[in-house]
Amino acid sequence: MKPIQMVDLKQQYLKIKTEVDGAIQQVVDSTAFINGKPVGEFAGSLAGYLGIKHVVTCANGTDALQISMMALGLEPGDEVITPSFTYVATVEVVALLRLKPVFVEVDKRTFCMDPESLEKAITPKTKAIVPVHLYGHPAPMEEILKIAEKYGLYVIEDNAQAIGSEYKFSDGSVRKTGTMGMTGTTSFFPSKNLGCYGDGGAIFTNDDSLAIKLKMIANHGQQKRYYHEVVGCNSRLDTLQAAVLNVKLKSLGIYIDARRKAADYYDRVFGEHPKTTIPYRANYGLHVFHQYTLILEGVDRDGLIQFLSSRNIPSMIYYPVPAHKQQMFAAFGGSDWLLPDTDWLTERVISLPMHTELDEEQLAWISSAVLEYIGR
Numbered sequence: 001m002k003p004i005q006m007v008d009l010k011q012q013y014l015k016i017k018t019e020v021d022g023a024i025q026q027v028v029d030s031t032a033f034i035n036g037k038p039v040g041e042f043a044g045s046l047a048g049y050l051g052i053k054h055v056v057t058c059a060n061g062t063d064a065l066q067i068s069m070m071a072l073g074l075e076p077g078d079e080v081i082t083p084s085f086t087y088v089a090t091v092e093v094v095a096l097l098r099l100k101p102v103f104v105e106v107d108k109r110t111f112c113m114d115p116e117s118l119e120k121a122i123t124p125k126t127k128a129i130v131p132v133h134l135y136g137h138p139a140p141m142e143e144i145l146k147i148a149e150k151y152g153l154y155v156i157e158d159n160a161q162a163i164g165s166e167y168k169f170s171d172g173s174v175r176k177t178g179t180m181g182m183t184g185t186t187s188f189f190p191s192k193n194l195g196c197y198g199d200g201g202a203i204f205t206n207d208d209s210l211a212i213k214l215k216m217i218a219n220h221g222q223q224k225r226y227y228h229e230v231v232g233c234n235s236r237l238d239t240l241q242a243a244v245l246n247v248k249l250k251s252l253g254i255y256i257d258a259r260r261k262a263a264d265y266y267d268r269v270f271g272e273h274p275k276t277t278i279p280y281r282a283n284y285g286l287h288v289f290h291q292y293t294l295i296l297e298g299v300d301r302d303g304l305i306q307f308l309s310s311r312n313i314p315s316m317i318y319y320p321v322p323a324h325k326q327q328m329f330a331a332f333g334g335s336d337w338l339l340p341d342t343d344w345l346t347e348r349v350i351s352l353p354m355h356t357e358l359d360e361e362q363l364a365w366i367s368s369a370v371l372e373y374i375g376r
């Protein structure tokens, strides 16, 4: 059996090696390392895939969030509502820009922003909402967009974990996640569902003038070289990464199917087990399983992790500390925040190996090891 990893980038690479190697060599031969042709090609292909007007590439998913907030003109003191149950980057940029993070609950089933908790958190200072499509499951966008419209707020979708995921509105129309807010952001960090071989990110929008601002801010605030209109940053997707992404984007559908197939396998094993709750799949969305995350009840989680590790099976807790309890955000209230569902989840979640290369032998080995520990 192949060794089991949380993410097996090597096996995935070997399947596309010839094409990737060729694409990389072409960039090296061209020496157009910055803003070479593959960058624009990738932005165009991704826009086509997502069904969005503009894709602005940048250096990583954290910058994508930051650039969005800068382009929307958010100012110090403005409140930005985010779930606490997310990767720290979502909130970090809010604090970095001297905006004020306001934490809300997630729905215990979807792991995504709870609309009721969101609406309660709105104040006259609220300017933006950042739903996160956590683990690859879409947030309840129809409700969130309605609330945003009612109060005149921007929606920035943090789509770093859910590229390719879909949301179905009650009128039957379907949109890709990341394309429903004022902007959507993503990361091409290697372990993400569409990962490059280093850092990368992108911002999506349908708004023409916002697209110009986003591009300008990502490029030192200039449209014309050496004429700097606003304070921006230096955030680029480099040509080598774009070349890799051009190859990998063609396989994104296959990658999503492979993840969903692995998730189906785990679901069959753990679906009826009294000590495990399998990931919820809302009928409004397509889950692309960036992570496969179980909720454990009555299980010594650390013991399970150690037991799996003794069998060379990795597992992870995403995330052991919710954002509202992170030391870096202590100035924003720390444990004054009452987010019992978030705390509840933090104590119970465990993510099993999930990637595009898992085979049935590995899935059977992982599953039976879990069952051996928690009981059948």
Ligand SMILES: *Cc1c(COP(=O)(O)O)cnc(C)c1O
Residues within 6 Å of the ligand: 059, 060, 061, 062, 063, 086, 087, 089, 090, 132, 158, 160, 161, 186, 187, 188, 189, 199, 200, 201
């Ligand atoms: C990975 C991730 C980011 C940040 O992406 P980077 O490319 O690592 O900067 C932001 N938000 C979420 C939810 C993520 O998972």
